[in-house]
Every structure is written in structure tokens, then in C-alpha cells.
Amino acid sequence: MGKETAQKINKSRAIRRLVIWYKRNSAVTSIVDTAASSAATASNVAGNMVSGAGSVVSTASNVAGNVAGNVVSSAESVVNTASSVVSNAGSIAKNTLQPLVFDPLKRLQNNDNILDRVEESQSNRIWIAVDGMGGDYAPGPILEGCLEAISRFPINIKFVGKIEKVKDAAEKTGLAESLENEIDNNRLELIDSGEPIGMNEEATAVRKRKNASINVAMDLVRNNKAQAVYSAGNSGAMMASAIFRIGRLKGIDRPAIGALFPTRDQTRPVLVLDVGANTDCKPSYLHQFALLGNVYAKDVLQVKKPRIGLLNIGEEECKGNDLSLKTFELLSSEKSFYFGGNCEGRDVLSGSFDVVVCDGFTGNILLKFLESVGGVLLDILRSELPRGRRGKVGSAFLKSNLLRIKKRLDHAEHGGALLLGVNGICVIGHGSSKSLSVVSALRLAHSAVNHGVMDNLNQLQKLQVLNS
Numbered sequence: 001m002g003k004e005t006a007q008k009i010n011k012s013r014a015i016r017r018l019v020i021w022y023k024r025n026s027a028v029t030s031i032v033d034t035a036a037s038s039a040a041t042a043s044n045v046a047g048n049m050v051s052g053a054g055s056v057v058s059t060a061s062n063v064a065g066n067v068a069g070n071v072v073s074s075a076e077s078v079v080n081t082a083s084s085v086v087s088n089a090g091s092i093a094k095n096t097l098q099p100l101v102f103d104p105l106k107r108l109q110n111n112d113n114i115l116d117r118v119e120e121s122q123s124n125r126i127w128i129a130v131d132g133m134g135g136d137y138a139p140g141p142i143l144e145g146c147l148e149a150i151s152r153f154p155i156n157i158k159f160v161g162k163i164e165k166v167k168d169a170a171e172k173t174g175l176a177e178s179l180e181n182e183i184d185n186n187r188l189e190l191i192d193s194g195e196p197i198g199m200n201e202e203a204t205a206v207r208k209r210k211n212a213s214i215n216v217a218m219d220l221v222r223n224n225k226a227q228a229v230y231s232a233g234n235s236g237a238m239m240a241s242a243i244f245r246i247g248r249l250k251g252i253d254r255p256a257i258g259a260l261f262p263t264r265d266q267t268r269p270v271l272v273l274d275v276g277a278n279t280d281c282k283p284s285y286l287h288q289f290a291l292l293g294n295v296y297a298k299d300v301l302q303v304k305k306p307r308i309g310l311l312n313i314g315e316e317e318c319k320g321n322d323l324s325l326k327t328f329e330l331l332s333s334e335k336s337f338y339f340g341g342n343c344e345g346r347d348v349l350s351g352s353f354d355v356v357v358c359d360g361f362t363g364n365i366l367l368k369f370l371e372s373v374g375g376v377l378l379d380i381l382r383s384e385l386p387r388g389r390r391g392k393v394g395s396a397f398l399k400s401n402l403l404r405i406k407k408r409l410d411h412a413e414h415g416g417a418l419l420l421g422v423n424g425i426c427v428i429g430h431g432s433s434k435s436l437s438v439v440s441a442l443r444l445a446h447s448a449v450n451h452g453v454m455d456n457l458n459q460l461q462k463l464q465v466l467n468s
Contacts (some may be wrong), residue, residue: 145438151349309343
């Protein structure tokens with residue numbers, strides 16, 4: 001394809017996007033016209049008021065003399081000022097709102113380099129492979145979340161799944177047009193695959209079914225066609241696929257799943273790992289989890305000196321089972337991070353720790369318990385609100401507060417957990433993930449890629465403890 005042909009195609013795409021933009025923003029045009037019309041009407045009303053005020057001034061002057069004349073003449077001055085302000089409302093409204101409608105067209109007409117800037121912007125977007133068949137509700141909600149994420153973040157999606165099923169789901173959910181638009185814009189690509197690994201299947205099934213959707217998605221990362229992978233399917237299968245396809249980091253025995261939990265400080269979540277990948281752990285595994293979590297907290301959470309905690313039944317170093325006692329000894333002697341001691345269950349969400357390590361059995365119970373807290377808390381608050389009119393008024397005032405509380409506690413807002421310890425960025429979503437969870441998970445994947453997490457994780461192999 002020649003350069004001129006490519007430019008014509010790009011220009012037609014830009015014009016098509018502009019037309020779509022205008023259709024979506026027709027409401028803005030209506031607002032401009034309505035504002036201008038309302039302002040003109042208001043100006044006429046104000047003019048009539050001024051005229052009436054003038055008659056009042058004249059009559060009052062004849063009846064009550066100069067004193068009343070002075071008073072009403074002041075009124076005339078005030079109304080005149082009001083008339084001037086209102087008459088300018090039309091021009092103010094147009095000047096404020098009109099650029100929202102007409103500026104995109106002017107930029108397309110007057111700037112010959114717009115297509116070059118679009119292409120440059122496209123080149124800065126990262127590719128993420130998505131297992132479109134993984135999850136309880138796939139592929140519809142997964143596709144919906146991907147389309148939403150593409151419009152919000154600088155990412156492109158390689159959507160892996162059975163193409164016929166994906167297109168059927170797009171038709172049923174009203175996403176067919178959006179899907180075709182993103183394919184035309186080269187921001188989404190459909191990759192054909194076989195059936196997914198079921199939630200009730202063994203993780204080792206990934207070795208027998210090479211064309212399973214998670215394997216195809218993982219191969220895209222291995223072949224450098226994508227910089228991260230996301231799946232809401234069988235988490236054990238995803239970990240197995242990651243180990244077999246892209247491998248573990250050197251010196252890491254077992255990868256861990258790290259989940260972000262909210263704390264009292266909404267700007268500083270805590271990373272808890274492992275939350276399900278390894279139900280039986282050795283002290284050396286938990287030591288490696290701490291090293292992985294320390295890197296993640298520094299790079300993605302932007303904590304200069306993360307405080308590492310060991311989940312235990314008490315703060316004292318003599319507390320806990322054999323695993324806890326031996327792990328405490330290892331973490332205390334580690335010089336590459338700051339170990340803050342044991343972390344009791346009540347301290348996990350306190351904000352006192354940035355990373356909390358535990359075995360996968362305990363961590364998964366903790367994760368599932370937290371997922372239920374948001375819904376239970378909101379139900380309690382609703383049941384305690386007064387009934388009748390007082391309750392409705394109170395609920396109206398508290399609605400925004402309740403929504404913020406739900407957002408902070410809702411696991412869908414965090415979207416997914418990172419599989420740390422493998423040689424690539426993998427985000428595991430909840431099996432019941434819908435579009436909001438997918439958007440949040442893809443945001444997490446983008447953040448991990450953008451902050452160069454893998455570069456620093458690969459530096460761990462230089463530590464003597466991982467080479468011993």
C-alpha cells in the first residue's frame with residue numbers, strides 16, 4: 001500500500017470519527033441554541049421591565065415629588081444594569097459552548113498535520129492480550145469492558161476467543177457497531193482460539209489444550225505481540241499457562257497473586273500476597289513474596305520505602321505457627337527492604353503496612369471476606385435509615401457518601417490481581433467480573449507496564465539470597 005493511499009484511508013477514518021463525534025454531541029449543539037434563545041428572551045423581558053420602570057419613575061415623580069423621583073430613578077439604573085448583563089448572556093453562552101461543537105472541525109480543516117499526530121498517539125498505546133472467553137459471563141461483559149477501557153486509557157486490545165461467539169455476543173449486547181469501529185481504528189484485534197479452560201477443570205489442562213484462549217493470549221506476550229495479559233477465567237490455569245509459556249523469574253520458586261486492599265487512606269492501598277496461588281508455603285516462598293511486593297509497591301504504588309508486614313495472630317515475634325516463626329526470622333534479616341514486623345488481622349486495612357505477606361490459603365480467605373464487606377455494610381446502612389419521608393430525605397443527602405463508601409470497598413473497582421513472579425505482566429480477574437471490573441483490571445495492567453515493573457523485577461535475580 002502506497003503512502004498516498006494510506007493517507008487517504010487515514011483521512012477518511014478521521015472524517016468518519018468526526019461525524020460520529022458530532023452525532024454523539026448533538027446535545028451540545030442543542031444547548032448552544034437553547035442558551036442563545038433563552039438569553040434573547042430574557043433580554044426582551046428585561047427591556048420591558050426597564051420601560052415599565054421608566055413609566056413608574058415618571059408617574060411617581062409627578063405624585064410624590066423629587067424625593068420619590070430620586071428613589072425610582074435609582075431603580076431605573078439598577079434595572080438598566082440588569083438588562084445589560086442579561087443581553088450579553090447569549091453571546092457568553094455561544095462563546096463558551098460553541099467551541100465544543102466547532103473546534104474539532106476547524107482543527108481538521110486548518111491543520112494538515114492532524115493525521116500525523118493521530119498516528120504518533122497510536123504508536124504510544126500499549127497492546128494488552130485479553131482472554132475474552134474466561135469468566136462466568138464471558139464474552140459479552142469482557143468485550144464491553146475492553147471497549148470502554150480503549151476509550152479511557154492509551155491501550156489497544158488483542159481480544160482472544162472464538163470469533164463467532166464474540167460477534168454474536170456483540171450483536172446481543174448492542175456492541176457490534178463499537179466493535180467494528182475499534183477494529184477499523186486498529187485499536188482492537190480479534191484473535192481466534194479454542195474453548196477456554198473451565199472453572200472446574202484442573203490447571204494442568206493447559207498442557208493438553210494448546211489452543212485454549214488463555215494459552216493463545218499468553219503466547220502473544222511470549223512473542224512480544226502484547227505487553228500484558230488479562231483473564232477472568234480459571235486462575236490456576238492462568239498461573240500454569242504463565243509458567244509453561246513465559247516462565248518464572250530467575251530465583252523465584254512460586255509466583256504469587258497480589259491483590260490491592262483499601263485502607264483508611266484512600267490514596268494508599270495495601271498489597272496482600274499471596275491470595276490464592278499457593279495454599280501450602282515454605283518460609284522461603286513468603287520471603288520471595290515480600291521481595292516481589294516491595295518492587296511492586298515502589299514502582300506502581302509509588303511508595304518510596306514500603307513497610308512490609310507478615311500476617312500473624314499477634315505482634316510479638318514469638319507468636320504464630322512454625323511457618324510464621326521461621327518466616328519472621330528470614331524477613332528480619334533481609335536488608336533490601338524495610339520489615340515492619342507482624343501484622344494482625346485488624347491492622348491489614350489500617351494503613352500501617354504497604355505490603356502484607358501470607359500463604360495463599362489464608363490470603364484467599366481474607367480476600368473473599370473483604371469482598372463481602374462492602375455489600376454487607378451498605379445493607380446495614382440502608383436498614384438503619386429512617387422510614388417514610390424522613391428516610392427519603394436523609395437518603396438523598398447521603399447518596400453520594402454511600403456511593404463513595406461502596407466504591408472504596410467494592411472489589412470490582414480494583415478489578416484484578418497481579419500474578420507476580422512470572423516473566424511478564426499478568427492480571428487475574430475475578431470469575432464474576434463484569435465490564436467495570438475489566439476496565440479496572442486493564443487500568444492496572446497499563447499502570448504496571450507504564451511504570452516498568454518487569455525491569456525492576458528482573459533485577460531481583462542479582463540478590464544473593466535468590467542465588468543461594
